[in-house]
Amino acid sequence: MSKRFEEKREAFEILNKELSDLIPLEQRVQKKDKSPHVVDPHAHLPNDPSKSDATGAVPKEWLDEQAALHEKYKLVERVYKFYRNIIQNMSSSIICMDMAGHITFLNANAAKTLEYQVEELLGHPMTDIVAEPGRESKIIDRMLIGNKRFESKEVGLIAKSGAVLPIGFSTAPLIENHEQIGVIITFRDLTEMNLMRKQVERMDRLATLGELATGIAHEVRNPLGGIKTAAQVLEESFEDNDRRLELVSRIVREIDRVNHLLTDFFKFAKPVKPTRDHFDVESLIDGVYLLLAAQMNSKKIRFKEDFSSTLPKVYADPHQTEQVLMNIILNAVQAMPQGGDIIVRTYTTTVGESKSMIHHTDEFFDKNIPFVAIEISDTGVGIPQENIEKIFNPFYTTKPDGMGLGLSICNRLLTENNGNLHVESAVGKGTKFVIMLPTR
Ligand SMILES: Nc1ncnc2c1ncn2[C@@H]1O[C@H](COP(=O)(O)OP(=O)(O)OP(=O)(O)O)[C@@H](O)[C@H]1O
Numbered sequence: 523m524s525k526r527f528e529e530k531r532e533a534f535e536i537l538n539k540e541l542s543d544l545i546p547l548e549q550r551v552q553k554k555d556k557s558p559h560v561v562d563p564h565a566h567l568p569n570d571p572s573k574s575d576a577t578g579a580v581p582k583e584w585l586d587e588q589a590a591l592h593e594k595y596k597l598v599e600r601v602y603k604f605y606r607n608i609i610q611n612m613s614s615s616i617i618c619m620d621m622a623g624h625i626t627f628l629n630a631n632a633a634k635t636l637e638y639q640v641e642e643l644l645g646h647p648m649t650d651i652v653a654e655p656g657r658e659s660k661i662i663d664r665m666l667i668g669n670k671r672f673e674s675k676e677v678g679l680i681a682k683s684g685a686v687l688p689i690g691f692s693t694a695p696l697i698e699n700h701e702q703i704g705v706i707i708t709f710r711d712l713t714e715m716n717l718m719r720k721q722v723e724r725m726d727r728l729a730t731l732g733e734l735a736t737g738i739a740h741e742v743r744n745p746l747g748g749i750k751t752a753a754q755v756l757e758e759s760f761e762d763n764d765r766r767l768e769l770v771s772r773i774v775r776e777i778d779r780v781n782h783l784l785t786d787f788f789k790f791a792k793p794v795k796p797t798r799d800h801f802d803v804e805s806l807i808d809g810v811y812l813l814l815a816a817q818m819n820s821k822k823i824r825f826k827e828d829f830s831s832t833l834p835k836v837y838a839d840p841h842q843t844e845q846v847l848m849n850i851i852l853n854a855v856q857a858m859p860q861g862g863d864i865i866v867r868t869y870t871t872t873v874g875e876s877k878s879m880i881h882h883t884d885e886f887f888d889k890n891i892p893f894v895a896i897e898i899s900d901t902g903v904g905i906p907q908e909n910i911e912k913i914f915n916p917f918y919t920t921k922p923d924g925m926g927l928g929l930s931i932c933n934r935l936l937t938e939n940n941g942n943l944h945v946e947s948a949v950g951k952g953t954k955f956v957i958m959l960p961t962r
């Protein structure tokens with residue numbers, strides 16, 4: 523860091539301290555007889571003997587001057603605090619840089635978003651925190667072009683943890699005495715908004731899929747009905763020992779199978795509205811385990827439960843919740859062809875506590891509603907980072923006989939139930955799905 527910026531940083535730090543800290547609130551001038559002579563001039567002047575009269579008291583003009591000065595200080599202090607509070611309390615993040623591209627100021631929200639202490643960034647080149655490999659200087663240079671403004675642009679910034687945050691920003695020139703001395707960058711962290719956008723896109727795709735499926739199911743089912751009736755009539759017209767009878771009944775059986783498939787798909791793609799009720803999620807998990815126990819045993823999969831002893835009931839559709847648990851636990855089983863462990867843990871949390879929560883309904887903005895979290899961890903193959911985003915997409919599958927609908931349906935069902943689904947995974951180590959369900 524150059525000397526110039528060290529100086530700037532010091533100047534900033536001084537400015538940032540409360541003015542009232544810098545100036546003693548009250549200065550007592552003692553008379554010769556030691557009785558206090560309160561003058562309260564926020565001034566740094568000590569009791570100056572040359573200004574004392576014979577009795578040791580301070581002359582009136584001097585006191586008046588000090589009092590006037592004090593009034594001015596108070597005014598400056600008020601104005602300063604007013605502006606400082608606006609800047610520090612606003613929900614947008616602000617960073618200022620000088621014409622050399624060094625950070626000269628950041629507000630509390632900017633520091634919080636980037637996970638730094640203010641002092642850690644002051645004086646540093648802005649390029650240090652821009653996550654656009656090879657383009658950092660170009661981006662900063664363009665921001666510094668005289669009088670040029672950017673509106674709602676996007677860029678990646680690097681937080682202290684190394685995480686790259688998608689940022690939406692605008693810039694404005696910082697002018698002092700008719701001269702541009704830097705640039706003001708206001709920005710917002712778009713992480714949550716991007717998640718929401720993805721969720722909406724996904725829902726959109728599912729909705730389209732649902733409509734499509736309904737249409738197809740309808741169109742295919744009608745002729746199927748006709749074929750089936752015709753086949754049954756044909757069946758009746760044959761003698762009991764006619765060899766063709768077997769072929770016709772096979773036609774009927776196959777039609778039934780297709781019908782079944784369509785019904786299943788229909789159910790998947792267009793789930794019914796939830797019928798919500800209060801219920802105990804742990805007995806539901808036990809139920810799903812019983813259904814899958816034989817399969818787990820044959821694959822040498824151990825199933826462990828780590829349930830909270832004080833778990834409240836959830837408020838959701840029990841059948842839909844069961845469907846979600848079934849899909850996710852089945853995925854875990856399928857991810858461990860050589861065996862392993864499935865651990866189901868339950869605990870209580872709130873939206874505020876859970877970083878992974880996406881606020882997709884109004885109810886989510888009440889950060890105090892307790893949620894039940896169900897963590898399903900496996901020690902299976904894991905999911906490569908680049909595929910994590912895709913697993914919730916309809917028809918995304920890596921399995922030869924998979925439909926790729928399980929997780930997209932889970933996601934949709936949980937959204938309908940004001941719940942949430944979150945995943946963490948490491949290739950070769952395993953995967954953890956966290957289901958969140960509201961308690962009211
Ligand atoms: N626990 C897990 N471990 C590893 N990969 C997983 C896990 N759960 C899901 N996946 C990955 O996500 C993909 C999508 O899962 P999803 O349940 O939506 O579909 P599927 O299981 O492939 O098919 P379907 O559930 O429709 O039969 C899977 O194919 C798999 O690649």
Ligand SMILES: [Mg+2]
Nearest residue numbers: 849853928929
């Ligand atoms: Mg599945």
